[in-house]
Amino acid sequence: MSELDLYTRYLDLGVKLGRSGEELATWVENKVRQDIERNDRQMERERKREEMELQKQERVMQSQREERESERQLELRRMELEAQKSLNVTPGTPTPHSNYTKPKLPPITEFSQVDLYLERFENYAKSMKWQPADYASCLANLLQGEALSVFLSLGP
Structure with missing residues (x-):
């Protein structure tokens, strides 16, 4: 909702509540400012939540990369042992x-x-x-x- 829409909404509500003049203007300003601040805090929470989700995904991907590398190392070791067996060589x-x-x-x-x-x-x-x-x-x-x-x- 735009700032203009917020002003219009709170102005109508303030008039219905019986406010007028300077009191109405101050009340509308405070309500619009509170809504904007609330919206900003909500957007900041969403941004942090998204950032945390990205970090979590990065950790999972790093873990998967490390696991694949570990599996490759194990496979290389297994192949090395098989090669030694085929040459009739004992480890060491x-x-x-x-x-x-x-x-x-x-x-x-x-x-x-x-x-x-x-x-x-x-x-x-x-x-x-x-x-x-x-x-x-x-x-x-x-x-x-x-x-x-x-x-x-x-x-x-």
């Missing part, structure tokens, strides 16, 4: 993509047929999904005696 054991463990092959001896041994090693490395660039450092763990001396003489 380095994976092929980090530190390579000593291969579960017998060490090479002076009596071994080198080409057959290297083929066996390569098959093992492939089954463990090692990177070919890392084969040499893993093979070094299996060398003994003269084979180790030759390998070390090659340098980095």
Whole structure:
């Protein structure tokens, strides 16, 4: 309702109540001011209520984002554990993509047929999904005696 409508309404009501002159004008002014203030307070309450509702919705959305992120982390961890299982690696054991463990092959001896041994090693490395660039450092763990001396003489 507009201010003009409020004045008209209270003026008619004041006249019906028997008010007139300065008393009527003061009474109408007070009533219009009270209505405007009441309306302002009501609008402020509505604004605060809407603001609180928005904050509540933001908290819910943040909680949902955090929950989704937590689920993603759990899924990544689950996939990581499955990958370790498929590689036949137990948790805590380095994976092929980090530190390579000593291969579960017998060490090479002076009596071994080198080409057959290297083929066996390569098959093992492939089954463990090692990177070919890392084969040499893993093979070094299996060398003994003269084979180790030759390998070390090659340098980095």
